[in-house]
Amino acid sequence: MSSCPWTNKKEEGKETACVECISGTIHAGLPQGTIEPLYGLNTYIVGNRTNPRAIIVIYSDVFSHNLPNNKLIADSYAKSGEYLVYMPDFFEGDPLGLNLADVLIPTDAAKQSVLSKYGGLLAGMPGYLMWISRHGKDKTHKACVDWLQKLRRSDEVKGKKIGMVGMCWGGRFVFRAARSSESIQLADGKKVPLIDAGVALHPSNVVLPEDVEGLTVPVSVGWGEVDIVTPFKQKGQIEEIMKKRAEAGDPPPEMEHKVYTPGRHGFSVRGNPEDPAERKALEDSVTQVLDWFEKRL
Template sequence: MSLCKHCVSGVRHEGTSEGKIEQIGGVECYVATPTVDYPKDKVVLFLTDVFGIQLPNNPLLADDYARNGFKVVIPDIVGVRKVIAALRESGVTKFGALGFCYGARPCFDLAFTNEVAVVAVAHPSLLQVPADFVRYKAESKAPLLINTCEIDSIFPAEAQATADEFFGEGKFAPGYQRVHWDGCTHGFAVRGDMSDPTVKAGKEGAFKASVEWLIKYL
């Protein structure tokens, strides 16, 4: 499945990131660390859209998650498993995964092998529907949150409904929730136009839902 125009467009958010670039397992990562005490054995992997660390929006959003008590690591998606191995060697035992657009694909892959304990994705792309849902339900134990939106050619209403058919109404014992944001377009949770009240509400709502999901299951 190809990416859409909304995957490679959006509004650049302004601000100064608070984390730092580190080499973890030989992979360049952005690391956002809480300023308060936090569980050192847990890390949230922030798996980005196609822009990676270079897009300011991604580190800024990682900082927001860190403010809620999670150590957050944005790895180069290609080197995710190297990063996980290195973090395990440093004492991390439990991982959560956040996936945005392109980053949802590796979230699912890590969930299939239960390398992550909880998954939250927003406007996912590159998923095979329904095949990935079949495999996730059969093999993963990671509770799954999907933030979806109204205008999304990559994960349209049909795919959203299929997710509910597979996981909803208690069909997936570990836990499932889909939160839908009307008036929002693919990419809203990372690159949305904050001058648009509807998009701003969607971005902030998806963030809140994801934070609450991580708090509940990580």
């Protein structure tokens, strides 16, 4: 059975996700969760609230809750009934506007004309740069770490592990949350990492070696061969950093690297379900997450 949560068919009697201004770029489907305030951030919540085996936290791409695809991905992680899935709005009510979705990551790049591509970039760039200025590394890192600390210290997590998934913008913060420098001390005096395992899919803005120094929990990474935003060469750079760490007598945590072909940027979130290769990437990236957590949470 396919693990892909997206369909292009409208469910009878149900309203499917649709935004006309970027028609054709959003996957159809009705999200099953709810948005509720949690630890200071509006959070999309779906899954087993009674007795989950573990908790999965999603740090989405820049479109956050505005993009239905992100909610459908959370639903796919929760489908088995094993996990409680949280997707906080780490942009604190200020995600990037959906009007830029097709400009930055078109669903069907082959059909995007040069005029529409560069015309869209010119029109959208001022707004994009203003948004970037409001979400610098320090601010976004603090929002993420503060929320994870509250989750880790909460009663609901006692005896349960936390997995974190980050796509695009959020991928970098999986690495950062997995570092030993972010470990915290609990009320009982025990020092623990913020998360127990992570998955970073086409992570953007990664700074090496800074973002992977002191990794302390297992991390799986998904790379796209033709990703023009996330340099594919970073895969080899991270592998070399971990190799040198091991040679220095400091064994790194387990790491996995999966390569997607063709792997356009955003392949796990905004791939075209009507394109066989891109649909496979959508499905396989969900499987990558669930397989990794099945063994480590």
